[in-house]
Amino acid sequence: MASDTSSWDSDRTETALAFLVDGDSEAGVAALVDRRVTVSVAEPANENCQHTLFTAVNLLARLHPVVGEIVVALPRDADRKVHVPGVDAGTVGESVAGLAALINSPVTVRRIEEPNAADTTLHLGSGATDETVSVGSDGWLAHVATDGTPTSFGRQVNPIGSYAAACLGVAEVFKAVLRETVGAENVRARMTPIESTEFSTYDYTVDRDDPANPELPGVVNLHNLNVIGVGAGGGALVQTLSALNAVTGTIRLVDSDEVSASNLNRYIWAYRRDVGSMKAEVGKQIMVDAHPALTFSVKAHPEPYIAFSDQVDSDALDLVVSAVDTVRARKQIQWDFPKTILDAATNQQGDYVVLRVAFGEGQCLACKHQGRQDGVTREMSVLSEQIGLDTETLVQMNTDNAAFTREQVERVAAFVDGDAEIAVPEPGERFSDWFRLHCGHIDLGGANMEVPVPFLPVTAGVLLAGEVIKQRHFPEAVVDNRFTHNMLGVPVEGMHRFTKPHPDCEVCGDPDTVKRHEEKWETSGKPAVINYINETYPANRSAEGQADVVAYLYGQNALPGTDPEIRTRQILENVPTATRTHIGNLVNEVELVEKHESQGGRSYIFHERKEERHYDEDLGPIVDEEIERLLEHVADDAEVRRFVAALLDIDVGDLETEEIVEAIRARFFAVEDEDERMELFDEITQEIEAADVDKEEYEYAPIGWRRSSNRYTLTKQAVNLYEGER
Numbered sequence: 001m002a003s004d005t006s007s008w009d010s011d012r013t014e015t016a017l018a019f020l021v022d023g024d025s026e027a028g029v030a031a032l033v034d035r036r037v038t039v040s041v042a043e044p045a046n047e048n049c050q051h052t053l054f055t056a057v058n059l060l061a062r063l064h065p066v067v068g069e070i071v072v073a074l075p076r077d078a079d080r081k082v083h084v085p086g087v088d089a090g091t092v093g094e095s096v097a098g099l100a101a102l103i104n105s106p107v108t109v110r111r112i113e114e115p116n117a118a119d120t121t122l123h124l125g126s127g128a129t130d131e132t133v134s135v136g137s138d139g140w141l142a143h144v145a146t147d148g149t150p151t152s153f154g155r156q157v158n159p160i161g162s163y164a165a166a167c168l169g170v171a172e173v174f175k176a177v178l179r180e181t182v183g184a185e186n187v188r189a190r191m192t193p194i195e196s197t198e199f200s201t202y203d204y205t206v207d208r209d210d211p212a213n214p215e216l217p218g219v220v221n222l223h224n225l226n227v228i229g230v231g232a233g234g235g236a237l238v239q240t241l242s243a244l245n246a247v248t249g250t251i252r253l254v255d256s257d258e259v260s261a262s263n264l265n266r267y268i269w270a271y272r273r274d275v276g277s278m279k280a281e282v283g284k285q286i287m288v289d290a291h292p293a294l295t296f297s298v299k300a301h302p303e304p305y306i307a308f309s310d311q312v313d314s315d316a317l318d319l320v321v322s323a324v325d326t327v328r329a330r331k332q333i334q335w336d337f338p339k340t341i342l343d344a345a346t347n348q349q350g351d352y353v354v355l356r357v358a359f360g361e362g363q364c365l366a367c368k369h370q371g372r373q374d375g376v377t378r379e380m381s382v383l384s385e386q387i388g389l390d391t392e393t394l395v396q397m398n399t400d401n402a403a404f405t406r407e408q409v410e411r412v413a414a415f416v417d418g419d420a421e422i423a424v425p426e427p428g429e430r431f432s433d434w435f436r437l438h439c440g441h442i443d444l445g446g447a448n449m450e451v452p453v454p455f456l457p458v459t460a461g462v463l464l465a466g467e468v469i470k471q472r473h474f475p476e477a478v479v480d481n482r483f484t485h486n487m488l489g490v491p492v493e494g495m496h497r498f499t500k501p502h503p504d505c506e507v508c509g510d511p512d513t514v515k516r517h518e519e520k521w522e523t524s525g526k527p528a529v530i531n532y533i534n535e536t537y538p539a540n541r542s543a544e545g546q547a548d549v550v551a552y553l554y555g556q557n558a559l560p561g562t563d564p565e566i567r568t569r570q571i572l573e574n575v576p577t578a579t580r581t582h583i584g585n586l587v588n589e590v591e592l593v594e595k596h597e598s599q600g601g602r603s604y605i606f607h608e609r610k611e612e613r614h615y616d617e618d619l620g621p622i623v624d625e626e627i628e629r630l631l632e633h634v635a636d637d638a639e640v641r642r643f644v645a646a647l648l649d650i651d652v653g654d655l656e657t658e659e660i661v662e663a664i665r666a667r668f669f670a671v672e673d674e675d676e677r678m679e680l681f682d683e684i685t686q687e688i689e690a691a692d693v694d695k696e697e698y699e700y701a702p703i704g705w706r707r708s709s710n711r712y713t714l715t716k717q718a719v720n721l722y723e724g725e726r
């Protein structure tokens, strides 16, 4: 399928490989090229599996020259249900071929029905054997195994989890290739196989028993998203967001460059045909092709950030993804005071970093650079003591990648005086070339050198896409404020950490600057709602809690004119500070929330077992009657008795039947709140229904009864306040 390879540029990949392999790097690199990777697809009809498949093929096809051939083992074809940019084929098998043709890399991609001999196998879904890399995903969770632990794809569709599964899986394939060809001992970085790891792209937890995994909203609202730098990471973010079912909002894509052939080895969103096109335009096309309704709300800005910044209303910089590659551009962005900045970086050691800047709380983009500069200075001062050139000179040489002068070489030679540990540089040798050898680093030095292995920046881009979704819809789970992971190792929860601002930061360390930032943004979001309530209704004492309710409704897309789905109970459960009074005030007094009454005009409880409708005040007696009925069952049947006692953590020891029944009754009636008692009853009876116990005549309706109550949406005014368009 690959034919014209003339414009595919793998030079950087080869350079990076040479630095990764110790000793005779030429022989090492020769050994690890042209591998055949089988991608074996066990669950082709599953949407998450399809997302993972297309992303994995996309990444592997760009890993030339390590990968020479991809064999997609697809025992049975299925209808394609997910979007693949530029591909309009109807089945999964045809789409793999279509994707490969568009990427058009030197890697051959072909399809077979049954897996056969391969150098390395990436298994997608259930039924993996040992010795293969196996991945699965469900919702936000990505599961990767190299130890034979079964992985599978769940039905909760979420491209963040499934794209991350592809990235982690391909990283394991890369590690396996390195181990099998040059040997782990010859790799200048510590490689740890992932064994079996379930990684949450939602909250960066690893291997939790009961990880949080909320469903995506039906429509993801991106509100005001600005992506500065449509490169390996920024473009991967755009592509991941394009894979969502439905998206609204305004998206601005800013990049003054065009796609070049040397980008293709890590830009999963760019095809061979895009070489020469502006990156911002290609990114826009990906988004609009997937979501034609966004034609007028996705804007391409093929210009430098500074030009964009001059013309955009600075209030539109709500959420900025900074995926630029220079420190100067990052500082420019920070000085425009976006409300929130998401930032990603990768390095040659195999790390990626995802950072969220909520100005005034943690590290800002300027601090981040300051910290790094400190690190370089520290490193150079250590080096200075070893070779006798002063720190300042070395910092400068490191920045400019300057060549050693004859005079400098003589000074170093005199200083080390025959110390065999330190290689004296040659006159004219570039600082980074010498430093790498000297310190055994695989660091390629120059700030502009991007990592050529695609899975690293793409993982960062995918995680940032998750952060963009969370910003609006799951604010409680945004990265706080930094997550870093070395992809030659395994993801670790402890690397999700809060980083404090640099005490001497010229931007966030200045109280006047912090004040300016606060003033700019208090005209929107929660501060704007709080101000409005306090100013307009001075007697209202709970502006803060009411603003939390508005923020929640906004996050849930409960906008005017939409079908209201949010109920009282849901608000009370999800907003810890909310009370019924707050909701009442918002509806009746400050009028930021509109109440849509349920049928019949009152809230009611539907008693499913009796098929009767009851009103609020009846709740207590109904629950209690049902509990008595359950207790009867418990008294009758020893097995159910033991089962319920175990569920409630009651130690039955040598208690008599009646004592056990009383203990269970006491446990129910210790719950004073009727709503909560109803929930406890529901929980227990659902367990009984699901369990393999004899229920005789005691059948429990699935949720016992359902409760329908008022539903809420925000008013237009609330939305304007929240979005700062008062």
Ligand SMILES: [Zn+2]
Pocket: 363, 364, 365, 366, 367, 368, 501, 502, 505, 506, 507, 508, 509
């Ligand atoms: Zn700072």
